[in-house]
Amino acid sequence: MKNFSFYSPTIIKFGEGSIGKLQKLVEGKYERVLLHYGGGSIKKNGVYQQTIEQLENAGVEVFELGGVKPNPALSMVREGIELAKEKKIDLVLAVGGGSVIDSAKAIALGALSDSDIWDFFLGKESVEKVLPVGVVLTIPATGSEASMGSVVTNEDKNQKMSVNDDLLRPAFAIMDPEYTMTLPREQTFAGVMDILSHIFERYFTHTEYVELTDRLAEATIKTVVNNAYKLLENPDDYNARAEIMLSGTIAHNGLLGMGREDDWASHQLGHQLSALYGATHGVTLGVIFPAWMKYVYRENLDIFNQFAVNVFGVSAFGNTQEHVALEGIRHFEEFLKEIGLPRTLTEAGLPTNEFERMADLAVSMGSFGALKTISREDAINIYKLAE
Numbered sequence: 001m002k003n004f005s006f007y008s009p010t011i012i013k014f015g016e017g018s019i020g021k022l023q024k025l026v027e028g029k030y031e032r033v034l035l036h037y038g039g040g041s042i043k044k045n046g047v048y049q050q051t052i053e054q055l056e057n058a059g060v061e062v063f064e065l066g067g068v069k070p071n072p073a074l075s076m077v078r079e080g081i082e083l084a085k086e087k088k089i090d091l092v093l094a095v096g097g098g099s100v101i102d103s104a105k106a107i108a109l110g111a112l113s114d115s116d117i118w119d120f121f122l123g124k125e126s127v128e129k130v131l132p133v134g135v136v137l138t139i140p141a142t143g144s145e146a147s148m149g150s151v152v153t154n155e156d157k158n159q160k161m162s163v164n165d166d167l168l169r170p171a172f173a174i175m176d177p178e179y180t181m182t183l184p185r186e187q188t189f190a191g192v193m194d195i196l197s198h199i200f201e202r203y204f205t206h207t208e209y210v211e212l213t214d215r216l217a218e219a220t221i222k223t224v225v226n227n228a229y230k231l232l233e234n235p236d237d238y239n240a241r242a243e244i245m246l247s248g249t250i251a252h253n254g255l256l257g258m259g260r261e262d263d264w265a266s267h268q269l270g271h272q273l274s275a276l277y278g279a280t281h282g283v284t285l286g287v288i289f290p291a292w293m294k295y296v297y298r299e300n301l302d303i304f305n306q307f308a309v310n311v312f313g314v315s316a317f318g319n320t321q322e323h324v325a326l327e328g329i330r331h332f333e334e335f336l337k338e339i340g341l342p343r344t345l346t347e348a349g350l351p352t353n354e355f356e357r358m359a360d361l362a363v364s365m366g367s368f369g370a371l372k373t374i375s376r377e378d379a380i381n382i383y384k385l386a387e
Contacts, residue, residue: 001209001259008253010146011172014246016238018176019047019136022054025172026134030091033060034084036104037095038068042138045182051095051136063087068096071274071281072103074154077117080107084131093134094170098142098151098194098281101135105150105168108133118154120163123365127165135173140180140245141191141282143198143252145173153275158361160275175249177241185235189339190282192228195248196221197285201264202257204296204303204371210260217256218310220247225311228339265369266292269382272358277350286341287348291386293329296372301325345386355383 013021026033033055042048055062065080084092084107092111094104108131110117119125135145144150149164180188203217224247230240250256269292270284297304301321308314308328316324333343342348359379367373374382 002207002261004257004259006254006258007166008146008169008255009166010170010253012146012175012249013172014175015242016176016178018174019050019054022051022134022136022174023058025174026055026060026091026093027058030060030132032087032089033062033091033093034080034087034089034104034107035062035064035093035095036068036080036100036107037064037066038097038100039066041182042095045179047095047136047138047179051093055093060091063089068100068103070099071153071160071278072099072106072151074118074152074156077103077106077110077152080104081110081117084108084111089131091132091134091171093136095136095138097137097139097191098144101133101137101142101144101170102150102152104133104135105130105144105170106152106163107131109150109163109168121152121154121161127163127167130165130167132171133168135170136179137173137175137245138179139183139187139191140175140241140248141194143195143248143250145170145175146249146253148254151271158275159364160271173249175245177238177245180241180245181236181238185340186280186283188231188235189228189341190280190286191248192224192244192282192339193286193289193336193341194282195224195244195251197266197282197289198251199224199256200289201267202260202262203307204263204293204300205260206300206371207260213256213258213260214306216250218307220250220256221311223247224251225335228335232339261370263370265296265371265374268362268368268374269358269379272361273345273350275361276354276358279348279350283342283348286336286343287345287350287386288382290329290333290336290343291382293332294326294385295378295382297325297329298322299372304328345383352387355380358383 304325312331
């Protein structure tokens with residue numbers, strides 16, 4: 001186990017009716033709030049009105065910036081930064097899913113800086129101060145409601161990049177599983193894959209003697225898988241949605257990565273599909289992860305065997321490690337099929353003739369990955385396996 005530092009300051013108000021806690025979270029602490037959200041869904045399902053009522057009761061002045069789209073755009077972030085500076089905002093409140101939260105975090109960072117916000121994503125500037133960010137979560141997927149990261153797409157350069165710092169962790173997150181009941185089926189299960197991906201990026205590692213986080217990760221994976229099946233049978237199952245929503249937070253607040261070396265190669269490969277083609281993040285991960293697994297499993301057969309046996313119940317008796325590892329990957333692919341997610345670029349309707357361009361973008365900041373360092377050639381090979 002490696003030495004580590006763990007910091008998770010986010011106050012979580014979880015459960016049905018938890019929006020009623022918003023007033024006390026902001027009252028007397030903030031005066032000018034930027035309400036940041038996506039399309040019109042929160043106005044149709046009542047979340048917007050409930051949020052506004054709580055803010056009005058708290059006596060804060062509210063300014064709005066809506067229109068955030070999946071794979072949040074740098075142009076929207078810059079618009080939000082200008083608004084935050086002009087109106088002297090002291091809290092950015094994100095109402096939505098990961099795209100809205102990531103956009104809010106970037107706005108909160110840029111609002112207190114004279115530097116260009118994209119320089120933080122390029123690593124040219126370091127995070128020193130950030131406006132507080134609050135969250136009303138409506139889509140369990142990215143875990144951004146308690147994470148240290150923000151991912152934004154530069155539309156002009158076709159680049160999807162991240163900035164990570166503990167100062168970007170939200171001050172609070174309101175999480176009501178009821179808010180997820182109206183999500184479209186594809187969005188629900190793309191979110192499931194997104195949650196699993198955050199566990200995988202920490203679980204598949206060379207780090208030894210991490211039994212506790214191994215078991216925590218495996219339990220969270222199994223919880224997500226089991227409750228995804230329950231949602232297939234009954235999309236209105238509150239308890240299943242609650243389990244998945246909480247799993248999304250645990251998957252990405254850093255708890256499961258304590259003392260481990262993270263990988264993040266699959267995210268880097270998947271980001272290019274979003275940046276170039278606007279593909280849904282969870283969908284890209286469902287395409288990339290099986291291909292990445294097949295490409296790298298021999299780097300650590302033990303961890304892939306452990307995954308197969310402890311998560312999917314593959315029998316190790318009388319079988320080689322290679323057979324067990326591949327069976328685990330096959331079970332994972334079968335799960336993706338059963339929840340209706342594409343497992344290949346072709347199934348996802350994504351191009352299969354631009355692998356070199358995709359690889360060039362993936363390695364634009366250098367090689368990446370920890371279980372196996374991924375070069376440009378490796379990236380091309382993984383994209384081919386995903387074809």
